[in-house]
Amino acid sequence: NSQQMRVQDLPKAATEHFPLCMLTLFQALRRDAHLRHGGRMQLSLFLKAIGLRMEDALAFWKGEFTRKITAEDFDKRYAYNLRHNYGKEGKRTDYTPYSCQKCLAQTVGAVGEYHGCPYRTLGSAQLKESLVENMKLTPMQAKQVAEKAQQGHYQLACGRALELRRFGGEELEENVMHPNQYFEMSRKSEL
Ligand code: SF4
Incomplete structure (x- = not known):
């Protein structure tokens, strides 16, 4: 998969072509400036597979999260896992995006969970x-x-x-x- 998705093209791609599972997560992230772990996993692996490169993914998630938390907090708490999903940390496993x-x-139901x-x-x-x-x-x-x-x-x-x-x-x-x-x-x- 060699196509590239740019951060600025994400909103349009989301509203036009994301399935409801990913659109729901995308909108929750933009609304709340946050997504819980299950949602981050499900959405970030999907975004990776549509061609969002790691540096762009970090910029995108950081841009959303830092509407509520500091950049330092983001780097400490969330950047590692995102890089991990791209196989750049830990075991360097290349995680595959979720199938239907x-x-x-997925077990869903806690407050603020939108994955599944x-x-x-x-x-x-x-x-x-x-x-x-x-x-x-x-x-x-x-x-x-x-x-x-x-x-x-x-x-x-x-x-x-x-x-x-x-x-x-x-x-x-x-x-x-x-x-x-x-x-x-x-x-x-x-x-
Ligand atoms: Fe559609 Fe599959 Fe996403 Fe459910 S998990 S909304 S069936 S694409």
């Missing part, structure tokens, strides 16, 4: 609201998508949201298996 399965398996898959973690009313607000679906479309989620078909619900949002409702052949695959599929709608 891994997002779906929202199709599973959100209640029906909240999910519909988020689909209208964030995925720009109509209330009718959101209802259709939320029904799939309620039946436990989280990835199908996510795929349907993508079809409605970017492909005029046309059915896609691929199922959503991975947030980074969703991102690539969504970007194809622009070609």
Whole structure:
């Protein structure tokens, strides 16, 4: 994956092409100037895989967090883990981004936690609201998508949201298996 994502292009990419799991985290980070550990892991590995380089990732996270804490605090408490995710610290493991399965398996629920898959973690009313607000679906479309989620078909619900949002409702052949695959599929709608 040689494409590069620039920090200044992130907001537009997020609102247009991030799946709901990553958009939810991105917005929570921008709103709260903070994300808890599970969210940092899930979002930072996703961002790495869409081409955000390590130095840019550090600048991005630092820019958000230092709206509330000092730069020294950020460097002490958060920079190591971010570099770690890029395999630059510790065991130098190159962490792979979370698949849908891994997002779906996350334990979420503490106050201020927004990771996991929202199709599973959100209640029906909240999910519909988020689909209208964030995925720009109509209330009718959101209802259709939320029904799939309620039946436990989280990835199908996510795929349907993508079809409605970017492909005029046309059915896609691929199922959503991975947030980074969703991102690539969504970007194809622009070609
Ligand atoms: Fe993210 Fe996958 Fe859930 Fe879609 S189905 S919101 S890509 S975890």
